[in-house]
Amino acid sequence: MLLNNRVLAVLVFFKKAAIPAQPHLVELVQGVVAQAALLIQRKRTEEKLRTSEAKFREKATELEVTVEKLKRTQTHVIQAEKMSGLGKMVAGVAHEINNPVGFIVGNIALARQYFHDLLNLIALYQQTYPTPTPTIQQLRAEIDLEFLAKDWQKLINSIQVGAERIQQIVGSLRNFSRLDESELKPVDIHEGIDSTLFLLQHRLRAIGDRPEIEVIKNYAQLPKITCYASQLNQVFMHLLNNAIDAVENQPIPRVINICTTVETGEWRGKEELPQFSIPQFALVRIGDNGQGISEEVRSQIFDPFFTTKPVGSGMGLGLSLSYQIVVEKHGGELQCISALGKGTEFVIKLPLIPGQML
Template identity: 50%
Template sequence: MLGQLVAGVAHEMNNPISCIISNIRPAQEYVADLTQILQLCQQHYFQLPPIIQDAIAQADIEFLLDDLPKLLNSMQISTERIKDISVSLRNFARADTSVKVKFDVHEGLDTTLLILRHRLKGLGQRPEIKVVRQYAPLPKVECYPGQLNQVFMNILANAVDALEDIWQQGKRVNDSLAINICTEMSSPEDVTIRIFDNGIGMTDEVRQRIFDCLFTTKALGKGTGLGLAIAHQIIVEKHGGAIKVNSTLNQGTEFVIVLPLKEQHELDA
């Protein structure tokens, strides 16, 4: 259901985005032509009628001719950004399959990060959250990609929350806010994904309950307490893997996910 909703939103975004992208280039060419004509008029007509001179002065035409191409370039960059988000949403939705398929976990991580990029940018006094990727060469994993992306989304969104919390509490003012993502082959049959943030961290008591259903450290109205419980269910029950958390209060949190490359009965065959 979630995949269908996301796919529908991405599809509805695609047509207007394509229209804007296809029209920006001719608009830039039209502006360039009009700019050249106006500049030629200024060069060859020294005594323009007063009404035109007044209009030029009121419009600040020199600034206008300089700024308008920059404005169109900014629009082009923004539409390309929206197109990237639309592609990521479609990829996220396509991953929502009811059967296990071979999946590139790096693609899932990158797609999730792109969707969350608005939360990674600097906000007010809070600096940008840096993401450091250390990806090892990995084979594709046989899994439910949509469910795996849901796990990545829950963990990464929680990491952003933890970084925002430590910044607001003034405990990470001079240090950068960062999320590190590392992948490796932990054995010939398993891949390991480590997601570490240098955020607020947690106490041992909280760490021991973090995967309990309905347990949350968030304020009322800011969480359901289902995200990490579902993540645990997806990794352990649906994929036969393992997930654990290492954390130190005011230093950070690391989630470690271990996934088998194939289903257990295939490995035993």
């Protein structure tokens, strides 16, 4: 069979006895051969098209995956830069606040002593001159000296409590941002959790008709964990904010449970463990007694920009960024355990590798 001067196939006919040439049979065979050649060529062309189409679809799929990865990476980089900028601003503000507050706290003791000395002086004058002039008697009645002496103690106490409260807030802000700990180093993650809770007190405590959200902490004896402290604090902030969102409109009791433990398990890190070492992990469980989430929502919960909150309540990046920090930055795991009507629990699993980088 020839098609465009190319041999597609060879047909061989056998006959036991010789027969004279029959033009009509030759013409018929030539027609069949021509049709068969066209059919073979068409099948080959279709097969090439199918192969090319499959390769094109594969390339298109790879391109879509690459573009999605680039978008996700760009989003995470932008969000990380925002958090870095916010951390620098927070650290700067904390430093500026801490200096004047330090002056206030440092001078409270002196103010107490000065006022005590003045009261002693007034008492001595009263003993020495028991009958004051009418002008002094009038001023003493106007200022109500006895009330002033008692109320001063309450006033100075309230100033001290307020100043110490500001110091606690500043300390929590500095602990949360931890700009001086941007590299891997051993830290106590309980401090990070407690600092985050302190910064969220305005959402947890009872205000007006809004009841308190109870936080139950059950901390185990954890070793210091080698990690990026400021990034882990971001994870705690995202997860605790989500837990508060889940219970703040629920009837009492409204409870958030935080539990930390150490467990052994299968090592999946890149580095080899020392000989005879047993892989250990720190687990942080943050759960709430809210309404829970469906399986459909749970399967998408770590996707960038996915959110079930109303417009303006968030971009849907918190859990996606948390997943990247825990899994990609620390070689850990972040799981969501939830069912409708049964609350939600997030489990952070971080490898413990003493003396090694993650």
